[in-house]
Amino acid sequence: MRGYSTDSECIEYGGEVPVLDTAAFLASIQLGIVSSIYYTTSKVIEEVRDRESRSRLDLAISSGKIKVRDPGKTYIRKAVSFIERIDPRLINALSDADLSVIALSLELRDRGCEPVLFTDDMVIHRVCRDLGLRTVGVKRSRPSNIRRVRQSMFVCAVCGYRTYRRPKNDQCPVCGGRLKEEKQVI
Numbered sequence: 001m002r003g004y005s006t007d008s009e010c011i012e013y014g015g016e017v018p019v020l021d022t023a024a025f026l027a028s029i030q031l032g033i034v035s036s037i038y039y040t041t042s043k044v045i046e047e048v049r050d051r052e053s054r055s056r057l058d059l060a061i062s063s064g065k066i067k068v069r070d071p072g073k074t075y076i077r078k079a080v081s082f083i084e085r086i087d088p089r090l091i092n093a094l095s096d097a098d099l100s101v102i103a104l105s106l107e108l109r110d111r112g113c114e115p116v117l118f119t120d121d122m123v124i125h126r127v128c129r130d131l132g133l134r135t136v137g138v139k140r141s142r143p144s145n146i147r148r149v150r151q152s153m154f155v156c157a158v159c160g161y162r163t164y165r166r167p168k169n170d171q172c173p174v175c176g177g178r179l180k181e182e183k184q185v186i
C-alpha cells in the first residue's frame with residue numbers, strides 16, 4: 001500500500017484530496033456518500049469492525065473510490081514532533097489512526113496536493129490548524145474557535161495515573177483502581 005506510483009493522482013482530482021479519519025470514514029460509508037475519491041490509512045481501516053460498515057467498505061475499496069495509503073515513517077515522526085511542539089499533552093489525546101491521517105495529510109501536501117482532512121475530532125482540528133492543514137467537519141461543522149479544546153482526562157484516584165485515552169473498563173492499568181473522568185482545557 002505504501003508509496004505513490006506517480007504524483008499525478010491528486011492532480012487528476014483537481015489537486016484537492018479528501019482524507020478521512022475513522023469517524024468521517026464510518027459516516028461517509030453509512031451515509032453512502034462515497035461519491036469521489038477518498039484517501040485513508042490502514043490504521044483507520046483496522047478500526048472499522050462493524051460488519052455492515054466492513055462490507056460497504058470492501059465494496060468502496062474494490063470500486064477504487066477509497067484509496068488506502070500509509071504515510072512514510074518520516075511523516076509520522078514529523079507529525080509527532082510538530083504536535084509535541086504545540087503541546088506535548090496533545091499526543092496522548094490522539095490514536096494511532098488519528099496520527100496516521102495527520103501524517104498522510106502532511107505527506108500529501110509535500111507532494112503538491114491539497115489535503116482536506118474530514119474529522120469531527122476537536123484535537124485533530126486543533127492540531128491541523130497549527131500545522132496549516134485544512135480540516136472540515138463531518139456531522140458537526142468545524143468550530144470557529146479551536147484555539148483551546150476541552151478534552152477528557154482519566155485520572156486514577158488511587159495512584160494518580162493520568163491518561164487522555166479512555167482505558168478498558170475505566171480501570172487503571174497500573175493499580176486496577178477506578179478512573180475518574182475530568183475535563184481539561186488544552
Ligand SMILES: [Zn+2]
Nearest residue numbers: 156159172175
Ligand atoms: Zn491507579
